[in-house]
Amino acid sequence: MKAKASIQGLEPYQPGKSLEEVKRELGLTQVIKLASNENPYGCSSRVFEALETMKNRLHFYPDGSARELKEKLADHLEVDERRLILGNGSDEVIQILCRTFLEPGSESVMADLTFSRYEAGVRIEGATPVKVPLKEGTHDLEAMLAAITDQTRIVWICNPNNPTGTIVSHEALSDFLDRIPEHVLVVLDEAYHEYVTDPSYPDSISLLDYNPQIVILRTFSKIYGLASFRIGYGITHPDLIREMERVREPFNVNGLAQQAAIAALEDQSFITYCRMQNRRGIDQITRKLEELGLEYFPAHGNFVFFDAKIPGEEVFQFLLRKGLIVRTGFGPTNVRITVGKEEENDQLLQALEELIISKRGLASNV
Ligand SMILES: Cc1ncc(COP(=O)(O)O)c(C=O)c1O
The missing domain is CATH 3.40.640.10 (Type I PLP-dependent aspartate aminotransferase-like (Major domain))
Incomplete structure (x- = not known):
């Protein structure tokens, strides 16, 4: 049976890795998913x-x-x-x-x-x-x-x-x-x-x-x-x-x-709360990116897109081993992170800083 010509060459959609998948694969008990632009506060009760x-x-x-x-x-x-x-x-x-x-x-x-x-x-x-x-x-x-x-x-x-x-x-x-x-x-x-x-x-x-x-x-x-x-x-x-x-x-x-x-x-008060928290999260993330000298685009949604200046896949794998899931695949060194809760953003930014600084250290030792 031959499928229609128009779908030849189309890749199935690649969703961000699920929490369960990552926990199972890496034997981790705690994983933070900041890959699919979901709301970290859940939904209205x-x-x-x-x-x-x-x-x-x-x-x-x-x-x-x-x-x-x-x-x-x-x-x-x-x-x-x-x-x-x-x-x-x-x-x-x-x-x-x-x-x-x-x-x-x-x-x-x-x-x-x-x-x-x-x-x-x-x-x-x-x-x-x-x-x-x-x-x-x-x-x-x-x-x-x-x-x-x-x-x-x-x-x-x-x-x-x-x-x-x-x-x-x-x-x-x-x-x-x-x-x-x-x-x-x-x-x-x-x-x-x-x-x-x-x-x-x-x-x-x-x-x-x-x-x-x-x-x-x-x-x-x-x-x-x-x-x-x-x-x-x-x-x-x-x-x-x-x-x-x-x-x-x-x-x-x-x-x-x-x-x-x-x-x-x-429940529009829940929406207002999430919007405000998200703004704070964007400020928290972009402040750190600036500190690290990484360029990002103005972020208006619930995610931040930046140039890690090192291969995106390397960033992805490093963070994954620490139980943090982000999204890459948008060009060689670009990374997209969903804005999480303050403590989730903190964990992510600390890990990112560790990676960037260690890479710079390696580069300056060459
Ligand atoms: C720009 C944009 N449009 C549409 C969608 C699809 O959203 P949903 O099908 O969950 O309503 C997404 C999901 O990530 C999106 O980012």
Whole structure:
């Protein structure tokens, strides 16, 4: 049996190493995972109460249209419910977008480096990814505009960008949208939206009315701490939602995830707390990077991307042996670390300092 041509050469997604995997492999009892941009504070305790109420409802199919959650979400975002589509993680909304708008012969413009699922989704549909290098770690909007052709269907803007953490400002984005041809959809992936504190960050929802061709992606996996449930969503014009609904699986968001998300949304003080702690964590991490003379990009999400100036794989293995999991593979010497709790960041920074200093010592002895 031969699989379809468009998926030949596609690598399966490589997730960060799991805690259990690392504990087993290295015989460690304590491991800190700062590799997948998860929330170190978990989720709101209200979620546990909501799950309790689901105990006797597990044999029922979930509400396929997620009416209650959509109502609450629409209220929270101050948008019309008809503008919302839910997914099994925003990963699935990315897949739905590709399935709905791409076919062989179409092109899709994205940054190089950015979130890897855009390219995978595009390729699976037999369409062509067009990659535009980042400029100082940020989307190069001028070059992305120049890469648009009559065949372009989707342009992806990851804001903040994973893995670099940089943002595109409201002004730059509005100007970009003004110059986008009508046949092109612009996806604004805002998985880390709730972490951003920079005042220049776009108020993307306010742009929806004037730009029927934008789709905003958000998720409950990051600051809401519900990654395990798999739930994310898209916000766009109702006409586009109708097209996307044609390809959505009928029960794509499970019942537990729906109830967990409703409860999590109600606890906005937890979100504010996590945002503040994250800011402190970024300051703690970047202070140490500066002390060590390591360059990093401005971090607007819940992770910091820096140049270790030694092979990333070496950093990864050294930290792993100390029970610390980070993410590499984004270029030879780059490392991405998720912001943890203060004591977790401390452990990581101490280990990193030890490695960097020992390498410098070795270099100066040569
Ligand atoms: C930029 C970005 N978009 C989307 C996702 C997918 O999130 P989820 O499918 O958990 O909602 C991630 C996860 O890391 C991400 O970093």
